[in-house]
Amino acid sequence: MRLNRRRFLGTAAASAALLSSPIAVGQKRPRVVIIGGGAGGATAARYLAKDSDGAIEVILIEPSRTYYTCFFSNLAIGGFQPMSKLAHSYGTLASEYGVTVVHDWASAVDREKKVVRLAGGDAISYDRLVLSPGIDFVKGAIEGWDVTAQTKMPHAYKAGTQTQLLKAQIEAMPEGGTFAMVAPPNPYRCPPGPYERVSMVAHVLKQRNPTAKILILDPKEKFSKQGLFMEGWENHYAGMVDWLTDEFTGGVQRVDPDTMEIVLEDETIKADVVNVIPAMQAGSIAQQAGLTNEAGWCPIVPATLQSRMDENIHVLGDATQNGDMPKSGYSANSQAKAAAMAIRHALTGSRAFKPRFSNTCWSLISPDNGVKVGASYVATDEKIAKVDGFISQNNEDDALRKQTYEESLGWYAGMTADMFG
Amino acid sequence: MRALIPALVLAFGFLSGATSVASAQDIARGERLFNACLRCHDVGKDAKNRIGPHLNGVFDRKAATIEGATYSKAMKRAGADGLRWTIDTLNIYIQNPKNLVSGTRMNYRGMRKEKDRSDLLAYLRQFSVSPANIPEASASLLRQDAPSLHEETYLDGDAEYGEYLSGECTSCHQSSGADKGIPSITGWPQPDFVIALRAYKKGHRPHPVMQMIAKRLSEEEIAALAAYFKELH
Incomplete structure (x- = not known):
């Protein structure tokens, strides 16, 4: 393992990494296709590319060239953040991590053939598919x-x-x-x-x-x-x-x-x-792919985030019905890392560790008045189960509330760096 | 109010000495031990801030709240998080300041012997508004927890495991080491990293997110994280 490694260096380095990877020379690299470039999908793309050192080909499908984070968008409404601060691009994932970013709509998943079809007409095959489609609204709700x-x-x-x-x-x-x-x-x-x-x-x-x-x-x-x-x-x-x-x-x-x-x-x-x-349900591509239950969400295997309907597909974030974890960007980011590890283990034989999950949600109530709630989770056979948690208290002093708000700004910077590099 | 404290301190301090369990010898010994602190800390009548804050009325004071004193960013953060100076927290802090505040300006390797700390605190206790209300000794917290703070089990952490575990840290702490709103945790010496997480795990440090995260980390996992983050600059 190289700690301090320079991040992904393009084609030359990709070949070198391929040669040194456990995959036999001449054999095609396994390919992971990721649908959705939000907190779940972008994190999964970055961790798969970073931690496999080029042994896995990572393709991210996301229609938007500029992604606005849903988290912190309330602060833009309140005038505490300009919209421009919520905008992110996929440039670093492509240039430094070697992720192939395809700006198109995933219109269908053919699970039999293991192929994703794009609105633009292309089809991309996968060894594993990561679905992080977020939410859509229930029609007629x-x-x-x-x-x-x-x-x-x-x-x-x-x-x-x-x-x-x-x-x-x-x-x-x-x-x-x-x-x-x-x-x-x-x-x-x-x-x-x-x-x-x-x-x-x-x-x-x-x-x-x-x-x-x-x-x-x-x-x-x-x-x-x-x-x-x-x-x-x-x-x-x-x-x-x-x-x-x-x-x-x-x-x-x-x-x-x-x-x-x-x-x-x-x-x-x-x-x-x-x-x-x-009312919400899993993003429409998950419905189309037949990965949702009657409630409109995707049941998953807690430890690996694999769909209960298809072991070649991992579902992340808001679209999942996972048990106790809330639908948040932080949760999706946390789940993405567990899924990325499980996928690397399955495709390249890398070490597998026990997955662990956590979440914290900060909210701003008034200027310099931040609060938070959070919990830690483990995977059981049935669900992602809450272990422990905390919440801000009523009547906290101003210094603590201010610090909590500043911490949330730090978290935003950390989270988006963890997603986009 | 602040101007009043030294006078009150002296009056009450001597009165309560008689009822104290700490003997006069202990307190005198504490005063001698305080010589190690004197270059930076003043205490007693007309005490002023030096490199560190004056220590009159330190018991039950919220950390980093003496006006005019210079505090590290880390100490201010700890104060806002809810760090209060009590017999327990002072005991832990004096044992090794980095137990409670990793980035403290207090450049002191720590007072390892419990008897020394107990005497030093018995001496400082006199400079409080009402010393009789301050417990004589750290009830249980440090007595049972202290030794583990210095177990050197962290030296052979599994950095690859640490890299995986670090995913839970980098949802908030940036791997670039950026330090705004949330502290940097990259490039730390392993002992500092280990004692910080142990302190959160035991609840000695107040931050609820960090307490929750650290609570379920085993010694092996703490060591793995320390080994990984040490090399990350």
Whole structure:
């Protein structure tokens, strides 16, 4: 093993690495194809390429040339991060790690032939496939809303133009207007995400439009870091935020993007901004490939992240039904490393170690007021099971909250370096 | 308030001496041991900050909170994380400052003998607002945990295993060694790395993420990580 090695050096080094690898000279390198260049897919690509020293050919399929991280996109809405800081490219993965990055849509997986078909017409064969497709919205989950309505009622739950649109809508709200969020049912990407978003919207409105109101229409009885968010809203945005569960409203019956109305059981609410975050399921390619269960998620073998439906396919991150790990970028990154190790072991005979998983989610409530929740996990036969965990406490002092926020900035830098190199 | 402390300290300090379990000899011995600290730390009436902060009222003080004192980034971080100076944490810190704060400015190799630390703390205890409220000795924490802090089992760590395990670290700590918001952990001497993780594992250091991560690392795994990160610059 070379510690301090210079990172991947292109064709010459690739051949040298191939010669020194356990694969016999002249034999084709095993190929891993990865669909999706987010926290799971980019991490898997980097670790497979880095740790196999060229013994595995790594191909990453991702439609976007510029990737905006969903994590921290709420901070862009709050004005704490410019969108440009959330943008990343795959240049380093290609140039320094030797990953072949293909900017195209994966339109189908032929599991019989072990081939991925691309929207552009190409087909790429694989020895192992890593699927890290993130989430898609359940069609018809909210009557009146579909993706064509997202320019009027944005979800902003995939980062980029949607984030910018929602931010612009909030900033253009009339004085004393209403921001309404239709919150998602469990399970969904980034459990504290909707509530961090509410905090960021409240922060913006407090500065620009202090008589405006925020309404959360929530199908859930409780939510992640609830005590911390509730305390923060009371302390920093008193009287601005109303959290209404279905028990109180009877549930959202439908929305009308043209009139900006939300129809509840007994009343209709008209809002100036409506942020609809519908129910979610695994990204559509996972559905197409037949890797999902009735709930719309991909069951996996905990230790290796292999699909329960196909041992040649590993599924990572939000798309999985894994047991106890939340759907977060950190979780996907953690799972990617376990999967990369299992794949290397299977294809090149490298050492296998016991997988370990962890997650932490930081949220910003108000300026310099960060909180976090996290846990560690192990793979059992049935699921990825929680071992231990922690959460920030109510009434923590300002210095600790500030430090937690600064730590989250450090984590962002660390996480994105771990994904993209 | 700060100006008042030395006067109060002296008044209460002498009063409580009579009820103390630590004998006058112990305290006198502690005062002599404090000579090793004097170049950097002042204590007693009109004590001032020197290279390190003055030590009046150090018990139950949050780390890195004396105005005008110079602290390392690491000490400030530990203070914000919740490090408080108690009989236990001082005991652990004096034994080897890097037990609690890896990047501390306190350039001191540590006081290894428990009796020495106990006497030194008995002496410092007098310069508190109410010494009678401070426990006489570190209850159990260090007594049972201290020896393992110096076991030298870390020298033959499996760096390849460490490289795999490091994946759990690099979700936050950058392998480039960048140090913003989250400390750098690359290129550390192995003993420093090992004692830091042991301290998190035992809960001596306050950070909840690090406590959780370290809690399930075995000695073998800590050694493996230390061997790996030592070579990463």
